[in-house]
Amino acid sequence: MNKFVVLVLMAILSQFNVVSAEIISVAPEYEQRYKHILSELRCLVCQNQTVAESSSGLANDLRIEVKEMLERGATDQEILTFMSDRYGDFVLYNPPIKPRTFLLWIGPFLLLVGGIIFALILVKRRAKNITDNQLSEHEKQRLKDLLDEKNNQEDKNKE
């Protein structure tokens, strides 16, 4: 029975074109770089997966491609450039620095610097301009109410 289920399921799996998925073993000296490169490549036919994670046929082809390039002695950058030449920047999860990605890369740090400078200027100006005791009439009244209430409560507690 078990054997039968396995056979049936293997037949079903074969429809997904994954049964023949080769497990690609990379020589240990390349392994670290191989993993790293795959994690920066986008599987183009999947929803949103890296080539390392995807089990699609295309991802499989790309894995073989990366492995072969590594063995031919290509550098990481050469492999990534090759991929983006072939598939466009869409394939790279790490967007390259180009005029049209300046805003993407520099924007956050500009905002940070701008935000902090703005905040500090604000603080400085406040420290100069504001004196304490700027309570409105309404607030003074309310403060008095609250204090009275608190005192009453404390009196009660003492009783």
Added chain:
Amino acid sequence: MVAEIGQFALVIALCLAVAQSIIPLIGAHRNNLSWMSVGRTAASGQFLFLLISFVCLTYCFVTNDFSVLYVANNSNTKLPVYYQISAVWGAHEGSLLLWVLALSAWGFAVSIFSRALPADMIARVLAVMGMIGIGFILFTLLTSNPFERLFPAAVEGRDLNPLLQDPGLVIHPPMLYMGYVGFSVAFAFAIAALLSGKLDSAWVRWSRPWASVAWVFLTIGIALGSWWAYHELGWGGWWFWDPVENASFMPWLVGTALIHSLTVTEKRSTFKSWTILLSILAFSLSLLGTFLVRSGVLVSVHSFASDPARGVYILGFLAVVVGGSLTLYAWRATQFTVGGRFELVSKETMLLINNVLLVVAMITILIGTLYPLFLDALGLPKLSVGPPYFSAVFVPLMLPLVVLMGIGPIAKWRRVPVKELFSQLKVFLLLGVALGIILPLAIYRDTTVMTTIGIAAAAWAILTALYVVLRLIVKRDGSTSIGKAYSKIPRAMLGMMIAHIGIGVFILGVVFTSAFSDQKEISVKFGEEVGLAGYTFVLEKVTGIQGANYQAMRGSVNVTKQAVPVVTLYPEKRIYTVQRNPMTEPGIQTGVFRDLYVSLGEPINDNEWGFRIYYRPFIQWVWIGTLLMAMGGLLGAMDKRYRNLSKANAKRNSVPHTTPT
């Protein structure tokens, strides 16, 4: 019949939402108490009818009523009952119904727990929540009616997406939605403050616990989503900087900023208009998140229901809410008083910088998430913005925040000498750096600069958080006992400590798991030994099993460490009977210091399989840390002063009193 009752209840809820948004508002304007009180009644009624509607839909699922289109699309007679129930929010229409139910639940909660508030304030708050309710119930009815009939009825349902058949997905969406929608309360309070022009520290004390609780829900929701991804996607990751994850992370960051800014507004009655702006922003980002996920403009592994036509409605609604509230803000925010004085080095400034960092982090994620869309819209070549970008930009932004986290809680309000801070903290600085260097070397005999910095930051966060509270006990009066000194510590402070420790624990988990994880992806014959991180994995056999609504191949993997058996794991490859796509169900052994994680790849031949094994050190700390953050938030929200305040106000309000507007 039940489906029609459900739909009818939805329409009644809409009518009640309309009443809730108009009558109390007029009442508040005219100072008419009976009109104002309509808000409470309508809010309770809206909740009741949405609950009826929700129960009806659930009933349709449980009874396999495939004459309802939504049920036929997302359920199946073979589906286990608990997944039939969670299938109610498994796709767009039902999750929207859950969204409005959550919204009305918050409205109902406000109407119950805020009896102590001035009547005009509560009237305005509930009116604003009613308006949001109208928007979303109308959206449900017009574009995404879950009760639509299918004629002729289907014989069998098309089943729930197999990816969603997981315990994590049963509770993840409700939590996440409670968080998203929970910010509507803080939002409504902000709008009410703008409308009435009253923003005193009492207002903050009403608004603050609501913001905290919403933040707690969102924290748990996000953590569950990540936990689900880890367990279900089958490749051992826990956060992918995926657009849908980002969509929930943005309101979280702003919510975190809001909680901190509310502290300043409460204690020093300053940062008022900024707090209001953050309240508006947090909810707007929740709406934006809903839009991004529901409209299908983003490509993601998490989104399962999208339709561009619906996107247009939400975008319109978003424009009305954001545009309307910002206009109101621009018009009225200048009227608030400026509050107390403080100097450059003070707790106020540090919390301000905290807010700048959190908001910049949010904008960064926003830019990263939307940049591909902008380029696309401009007709430029497509671009991907993925994890490498976010790690490169996000980490440098968060590091100063963690440093600040150690200093801020000790700093005094108004002014604090730098010397004093330094003399208190230098020990922890040294300890943190020392631990950062030693820990990775001691445990893994290896380290990098980033790992050292990360662990140092985590140690710093935990140690300083402990110090904030422990010094109150150590430096107590000679006469007070330890227990008494402890009981005197405000819960808000304990909560803060626990949440900050949680962040430290979280960072520890993230740093260790990203630095020292190991994995192998290989093909193995049955009985062949594979070594990874000191463990030996042997795939003994693969057997076929029959699940409730799926068939699976289950591998038995024996794990040993130096010939001592550790565990037997059972990863599965499932084929769900109806939808027929293969699903990977990893076998995981969870441990405090490491997870062992195996998943089956594809069969090569009769006795050889593709096989993925992962060694994930400290990964559970990621979720333990988030859990601590949530607990801290909850503890803070339960602080005595919020309860005392409601009692005091209840007394005052028992005599009907009116406040000048």
